[in-house]
Amino acid sequence: MEDLVDIDVLRQRVGIKWARAGADVLPAWIADMDFAVPDPVRAALRQAVDGDLGYPAWDERPDRNPLQEAFADRMREQYDFRIDPDDVYVFTELIQVLQIVLQLMTRPGDAIAVHTPAYPPFLQTIELMGRRLVPIPMVEQADGWTFDIDRMAEETRSNNCRALILVNPNNPTGHVFDRGELTAIAEITARNDVLVIADEIHSELVHERHRHTPFASLGPEIAARTVTLNSASKAFNLAGLRCCVAHVGDSRVRAALDAQPPQLYGQVSALSVLATCTAWREGAAWLAATRELLTANRDLVAETLRPEIRFHRPDAGYLAWLDCRALELDRDPADFFLEHAKVKLLSGPDFGPGGAGFARLNFATYRPVLADMLGRMNDAVHKHLNR
Numbered sequence: 001m002e003d004l005v006d007i008d009v010l011r012q013r014v015g016i017k018w019a020r021a022g023a024d025v026l027p028a029w030i031a032d033m034d035f036a037v038p039d040p041v042r043a044a045l046r047q048a049v050d051g052d053l054g055y056p057a058w059d060e061r062p063d064r065n066p067l068q069e070a071f072a073d074r075m076r077e078q079y080d081f082r083i084d085p086d087d088v089y090v091f092t093e094l095i096q097v098l099q100i101v102l103q104l105m106t107r108p109g110d111a112i113a114v115h116t117p118a119y120p121p122f123l124q125t126i127e128l129m130g131r132r133l134v135p136i137p138m139v140e141q142a143d144g145w146t147f148d149i150d151r152m153a154e155e156t157r158s159n160n161c162r163a164l165i166l167v168n169p170n171n172p173t174g175h176v177f178d179r180g181e182l183t184a185i186a187e188i189t190a191r192n193d194v195l196v197i198a199d200e201i202h203s204e205l206v207h208e209r210h211r212h213t214p215f216a217s218l219g220p221e222i223a224a225r226t227v228t229l230n231s232a233s234k235a236f237n238l239a240g241l242r243c244c245v246a247h248v249g250d251s252r253v254r255a256a257l258d259a260q261p262p263q264l265y266g267q268v269s270a271l272s273v274l275a276t277c278t279a280w281r282e283g284a285a286w287l288a289a290t291r292e293l294l295t296a297n298r299d300l301v302a303e304t305l306r307p308e309i310r311f312h313r314p315d316a317g318y319l320a321w322l323d324c325r326a327l328e329l330d331r332d333p334a335d336f337f338l339e340h341a342k343v344k345l346l347s348g349p350d351f352g353p354g355g356a357g358f359a360r361l362n363f364a365t366y367r368p369v370l371a372d373m374l375g376r377m378n379d380a381v382h383k384h385l386n387r
Helices: 007-011 039-050 066-079 094-105 120-128 149-158 179-191 251-258 270-282 284-304 333-341 367-385
Strands: 088-091 111-116 132-141 144-147 161-167 195-199 226-230 244-248 319-323 358-362
Touching (some): 007 367, 066 244, 066 270, 088 094, 094 195, 094 251, 120 132, 132 149, 149 161, 149 179, 161 179
Parallel strands (some): 161 195
Antiparallel strands (some): 319 358
């Protein structure tokens, strides 16, 4: 993994992360990494662009998109979880699949359970689609985050929840649900006939000593009521290519999807399929190096930030959920750091219940940039506390 040569190279990028940052601002908001994509992906895309951009051969066999086999292979190789490629559906992005499944399988007014704080577009989707949010609060412990299983059971039952959006690893806390937690969730959802929509997009960025367990891998009866969402977009930094997969273990959801016109939800591009397949099949060395760098960056955040900003090292991913309540700010912490440190974070309140007083920091950048970012934030806190 190459190191940063010139920050001006980053500032010239056209992607939203840097393009909306401002000339003097360091962006740590949206969940893109700053690192170049894997060399095999770049080589495959260059070869395709230099060759043929016509209709892909698999377009004539839409039920056998190459990603179906590639994802099934990925699940077997990474987790010894065997799935039928025919149960894998290809879409553009996770939020699209979430909206499609909610549209097909729930009705306006239905209750949807979500661990909170939660990814803002998921909360917005629930509201815009007229569904009712049932928050399942994440609970802070001495060594990280978890949730109250008994409370989840009661909230799910009493609100007659029709679906659970399970984000594992969790965004924004970075918590990786262990097998015991997942088994408890499986029992609750089975007992209350709740469809589980499992967002596992950060699953390949788990740090050492932690292991991701696909929710559907707990057993056939659990897979049979689960839709699992995944993509190479986070682990391999390919978000702009708009490509994801859904393993649809629930036969009711498969029937509803298959009843729709074949191209109603659009189709992914040939380049996005090529990039994703290449990343999954040839990107192991790049991913290992990236995980090592992210772990080092995570530890730098924990060791550098002033103690007034509380922070649990995430089990996975590159997002730091910063507790700024001890600073007693009179505004959103993200606004404070943008004004006084020129560092752009995501606003905690946007993550719904449990987000007030927090901000989310993306540490997936080059070490000199991250060090500058943390130094600016520490200086701003020092001036605030000594004003």
